[in-house]
Amino acid sequence: MKTAVVTDSTAYIPKELREKFNIHMIPLHVIFGDEVYREEVDLHAGEFYEEVKTKELPTTSQPPIGQFVELFERLAQEYDAVISIHLSSGISGTYQGAVTASTMVEGIEVYPFDSEISCMVQGFYAIEAAELAARGRDAASIMKRLEEMKKSARAYFMVDDLAHLQRGGRLSSAKAFIGSLLQVKPLLHFENKVIVPFEKIRTRKKALKRMVDLLGEDALQGGNYQAVIIHANREEEAKEWRTELAAMYPNVDFSIGYFGAVIGTHLGEGSMGMGWMKK
Numbered sequence: 001m002k003t004a005v006v007t008d009s010t011a012y013i014p015k016e017l018r019e020k021f022n023i024h025m026i027p028l029h030v031i032f033g034d035e036v037y038r039e040e041v042d043l044h045a046g047e048f049y050e051e052v053k054t055k056e057l058p059t060t061s062q063p064p065i066g067q068f069v070e071l072f073e074r075l076a077q078e079y080d081a082v083i084s085i086h087l088s089s090g091i092s093g094t095y096q097g098a099v100t101a102s103t104m105v106e107g108i109e110v111y112p113f114d115s116e117i118s119c120m121v122q123g124f125y126a127i128e129a130a131e132l133a134a135r136g137r138d139a140a141s142i143m144k145r146l147e148e149m150k151k152s153a154r155a156y157f158m159v160d161d162l163a164h165l166q167r168g169g170r171l172s173s174a175k176a177f178i179g180s181l182l183q184v185k186p187l188l189h190f191e192n193k194v195i196v197p198f199e200k201i202r203t204r205k206k207a208l209k210r211m212v213d214l215l216g217e218d219a220l221q222g223g224n225y226q227a228v229i230i231h232a233n234r235e236e237e238a239k240e241w242r243t244e245l246a247a248m249y250p251n252v253d254f255s256i257g258y259f260g261a262v263i264g265t266h267l268g269e270g271s272m273g274m275g276w277m278k279k
Contacts, residue, residue, distance in 0.1 A: 002081070003080065003083060003139045004075045004083070004133070005024065005085070005126055005130040006024045006026060006071065007024075007086065007123070008025065008026050009038075009040040009041075009260065010119065010262050010263055011025075011119065011120065012045075012120055012123060013120070013126060013127070021130035023126050023127070027041050028062055029061045029063070030265065031061065033055075033056070037261070040261075044260070044261075046233070049232070049233040058261075062093045062094040063097060065100050065101050065104075068101030069105055072084075072101055072102070072105040076106070080109065082109070082139075083139055083143065084110060085113045085122065086113070088193045090190070090192065090194035091194060095114045111140075111142075111143050117155055117190050119155075119228070119257055119273070120228040120255070120257030121275035123257070124149070124275075124277060149277055149278075153276075154277070155190065156187050156188070156211045156273060157189070157230065157271060157273025158185050158188065158201070158208070158273070159270075160185070160268055160271065161268050185201050185203060185204050211273075212274075215274060215276055219276075224251050224279040225249075225251060225279060226252070226253045226276065227253070228274070229241050229245070229272075230256075230257045230258060230259055230274065232259040232270055232271040232272070233258075233269045234272060241272075252276065253279070
């Protein structure tokens with residue numbers, strides 16, 4: 001049984017890694033006025049953060065179902081099954097689009113997977129699935145492994161300005177208002193597939209330290225972990241943080257990821273996050 005792996009652009013897996021692991025990517029859309037860009041195809045993260053300095057904040061949209069159908073039909077010519085891994089269904093209809101498209105194609109078995117998260121933590125699932133598929137594992141056993149990974153997956157992030165999340169409907173107006181009123185940098189996370197505040201923290205520095213403490217709670221229990229530091233146009237800060245953390249936690253393999261255009265629209269420049277899971 002030959003299995004393909006699909007994910008969407010919000011996994012922010014660099015192109016060279018997608019090519020290395022043979023991961024197929026379906027882009028979400030970023031809309032500036034009348035101009036529609038395919039994330040990670042027509043518009044990359046660096047370009048996005050330059051664009052928003054001079055333009056109104058864009059809107060975002062999930063891929064049309066027809067795009068899923070077209071991709072799945074193309075994969076059906078070569079594969080028996082496809083595992084389609086997507087950002088949390090609580091913040092986007094992308095996963096549901098894959099589910100709907102799966103009922104519209106013949107000749108290939110589609111296994112949609114709701115990562116219940118986003119960014120490179122979502123990417124960890126896609127890379128693992130691709131590595132297992134390359135070793136000949138069947139789709140059902142790969143899906144079982146992805147569900148196992150979910151048990152240890154964690155991600156926390158902080159934003160400089162809650163207004164972006166509130167405007168995009170990803171955080172309630174009341175929570176955003178209270179946050180800006182108190183001048184807090186709340187630590188956010190995914191709970192039951194949606195973004196909710198985890199803790200109210202006063203400063204950026206303390207928010208970053210709290211993420212490190214949370215990682216430590218897991219890492220110090222033993223075992224090997226993979227972790228990603230995720231930044232919104234703060235690459236140097238992310239690199240410095242990685243150097244510091246790698247010395248603290250030798251059992252954690254750290255990489256650097258980024259908040260691209262779609263997620264960056266909702267979080268804003270300067271946001272930082274960290275995600276991890278057991279290897």
